[in-house]
Amino acid sequence: MADRRARLTFRAEFRDYLRFFARPRFGPRLRGRAAISGWTGDWFPMVRLGGLVRWAAVLWVVNLFFLGPIALAAATAGGAQSRLNLLNIPWLSALLWAPIVEELVFRYGLRHLAQAIWLFPASLAAMLIGLHWYSALLLAAVLAGCWAPVAWGALFARRPLPWRWRRRYWTVFPWVFHASCLLFAAAHLANFSFDGTPLWLMPLLVLPQWLTGTVLGWQRMRRGVGASMLLHGIFNAGPLAMVWLLVHVVPHWMT
Numbered sequence: 001m002a003d004r005r006a007r008l009t010f011r012a013e014f015r016d017y018l019r020f021f022a023r024p025r026f027g028p029r030l031r032g033r034a035a036i037s038g039w040t041g042d043w044f045p046m047v048r049l050g051g052l053v054r055w056a057a058v059l060w061v062v063n064l065f066f067l068g069p070i071a072l073a074a075a076t077a078g079g080a081q082s083r084l085n086l087l088n089i090p091w092l093s094a095l096l097w098a099p100i101v102e103e104l105v106f107r108y109g110l111r112h113l114a115q116a117i118w119l120f121p122a123s124l125a126a127m128l129i130g131l132h133w134y135s136a137l138l139l140a141a142v143l144a145g146c147w148a149p150v151a152w153g154a155l156f157a158r159r160p161l162p163w164r165w166r167r168r169y170w171t172v173f174p175w176v177f178h179a180s181c182l183l184f185a186a187a188h189l190a191n192f193s194f195d196g197t198p199l200w201l202m203p204l205l206v207l208p209q210w211l212t213g214t215v216l217g218w219q220r221m222r223r224g225v226g227a228s229m230l231l232h233g234i235f236n237a238g239p240l241a242m243v244w245l246l247v248h249v250v251p252h253w254m255t
Contacts, residue, residue, distance in 0.1 A: 045224035078197035
């Protein structure tokens, strides 16, 4: 087990995120990871739940008081309307489905480029279909494919990319990382309906998702895909819990 004294403080993690944001790099991992195989550690990293909640809280505050008002002003000015029904939010989709499938689509392949060749289109199809029994089966097949090299050993042994390809990828990795964050944000434009909204306003609508994507991407690269999935779920849980309280608890408390 990793030495607890080796774990970074939240302040140190925040400084590391800022450095990573300015100059994304492929490695190394953050301190505090368990001494287990890289593959298992990628899915089950040694992270503190409290630390992830702190990151989620930072994102909630920044999005609520800074980026959220900018997005709302852009939506009002451009005539964009949210498609989300706050009174009927699918909890299972927001807390479990989206964190898994979106991390597979936008961030898993950042470290496993060879697997991304088949994993990206398969997980993208599951995301576009939405949560149904057949898309759940597709997602299960994708997850099984991710674990095949570990579960079945030599039968599905990983074949790393040639060294020259990896070196080229590391060179362009900063561009790839930021492109994944922009694509993650752009995908959330599907949450809006547009009525003559100018194109230049559309990026402002998804500023909160862009910032969230940079933090999730940093977690994915520095801790593991398991950490980014868990943080994704925690982040989604905050607004859902707030909406639930406002709809179901506050009205009864006020009467």
